Amino acid sequence: MKWLLIAGVTILLVGAVAVWSRRSGSSALEVTDADLQRAADGLLALVNPELPSNAYFPEYVTDKLAWLNAEHAAGRLDVRFFHDTPENSLPPDIVMASMWEGGKGVILLSKKRFAADLLDTGGVRPPFSARQRNDFVISLVHELVHLQDGVSDERRVWAEVNAQVVRPLRARSEPLNPRFIEVDKALRACQDRLPCPALERLVRLQM
Numbered sequence: 543m544k545w546l547l548i549a550g551v552t553i554l555l556v557g558a559v560a561v562w563s564r565r566s567g568s569s570a571l572e573v574t575d576a577d578l579q580r581a582a583d584g585l586l587a588l589v590n591p592e593l594p595s596n597a598y599f600p601e602y603v604t605d606k607l608a609w610l611n612a613e614h615a616a617g618r619l620d621v622r623f624f625h626d627t628p629e630n631s632l633p634p635d636i637v638m639a640s641m642w643e644g645g646k647g648v649i650l651l652s653k654k655r656f657a658a659d660l661l662d663t664g665g666v667r668p669p670f671s672a673r674q675r676n677d678f679v680i681s682l683v684h685e686l687v688h689l690q691d692g693v694s695d696e697r698r699v700w701a702e703v704n705a706q707v708v709r710p711l712r713a714r715s716e717p718l719n720p721r722f723i724e725v726d727k728a729l730r731a732c733q734d735r736l737p738c739p740a741l742e743r744l745v746r747l748q749m
């Protein structure tokens with residue numbers, strides 16, 4: 543399979559130019575739209591499963607990314623930034639969301655949350671950390687389960703991504719967002735059976 547560079551082609555900036563900033567100690571951290579564009583392009587390129595550095599990705603991840611690649615090449619799937627406005631915003635804990643739009647799959651990347659997560663985990667410019675790469679690919683695979691497998695139930699998507707991706711990465715001691723680890727612990731406590739009340743306390747069941 544020839545890996546087409548999904549970066550750059552796919553990510554379309556929408557909304558007005560914005561600067562996200564946050565104070566850290568005495569200095570202000572600023573993230574511009576251009577930074578976010580470069581970071582998203584860079585992370586998409588970095589999760590290319592054909593890179594030797596990604597040999598640890600479970601086959602499940604490779605399959606999902608291959609589907610993303612094929613659908614994008616066929617013009618059936620876009621990845622876009624989502625720009626929060628007072629009238630239209632994503633919940634604050636959501637970094638990616640997906641939907642169907644005129645028969646086309648769309649993955650939205652929340653600019654606000656993406657910027658905040660990058661600032662929390664090592665910065666907005668390369669080199670990106672293993673944690674940033676892992677968190678990005680897990681979120682992407684989550685949306686691909688919604689789109690490719692047509693699963694809308696958040697409990698099922700979290701359980702599936704946990705079993706197929708998070709748990710194998712944890713077994714390798716890969717750095718991950720603590721939220722993914724909490725979800726794995728909750729699902730283990732439920733013996734991976736749904737419904738799992740501990741899981742439902744941790745994840746957003748509806749947008």
Ligand SMILES: [Zn+2]
Binds near residue numbers: 684685688696699
């Ligand atoms: Zn979801």
